[in-house]
Amino acid sequence: MSYFTTTIPFDQTDEFFQRSSFDSHQQDHQVDDYDDILYQLSSPPDGNFFIGETLEDHGRQGNKTSSVFDNPMAGAKPNVNPGKNKKVIHRDIERQRRQEMATLYGSLRKQLPIEFLKGKRSISDHIHEAVNYIRHMQDKIQALSDKRDELKGLSDPGVPGETPECSGTACSQDDTVMVQPCMVGVEILINTAPQLGLPLSRAFKALSEEGVNVISCNSTQVNERILHSIKAEVTNGGNSNLSELRKKLMKLTT
DSSP states (O other): OOOOOOOOOOHHHHHHHHHHHHHHHHHHHHHHHHHHHHHHHHHEEEESTTTTHHHHHHHEEEEEEHOOOOOOOTTTTOOHHHHHHHHHHHHHHHHHHEEEEEHHHHHHHHSOOOHHHTTTHHHHHHHHHHHHHHHHHHHHHHHHHHHHHHHHHHOOOOOTTSTTTTSGGGGGGOOOOOOOOOSSSSEEEEEEETTTTTHHHHHHHHHTTTTTTEEEEEEEETTTTTEEEEEEEEEEEEOOOOHHHHHHHHHHHH
């Protein structure tokens, strides 16, 4: 075994061990100071401890701490503004209403003829013209209804008052004649029986003698009767007196 000798004096050795012990003690004291600082930082201002605590140590405080960590928004106040929410809802409803009205206005414009929309740009003008168009169509429908009833009366000679010459029960078997103006000149409506009624050849001959040229003739059978619709024009020097022309045609039926 080898022995080593030292040349350091015993006084210096004792001083070295004393300094080492002092440094170690000072280092331990610094560690304790660090622990105290961490300990203080980990505790809240009210003195309650979060680190190392259990529910048994603090009871309700522990439950409160646990709930805060589980739900960070538990303690936050709800940002609710009823007035602002009402304004947002009202704005959305108003926007939807305007979109629906714009769609309805567009559909209305498509239903109106072009002549009713000329020079009209505003919505109020379009609505006013739509009212005028409805009235125009009502008048047109009424005129067509009157025309239909008139034609039905000619096809049914049993209805009294259709012709002045027709009276009594024999009117249902007699021929009727109506003469009225039209776009091309004169329109003649003859309601006659299928076999014993007024022949068209005799009617055409009588019209030619009065200076009336036949343009077209349509015949329709209604309720076992024949309705002739004759359109003609009056030439220069022709008889334009509709009443006299009707009387001459009525004489052919007797």
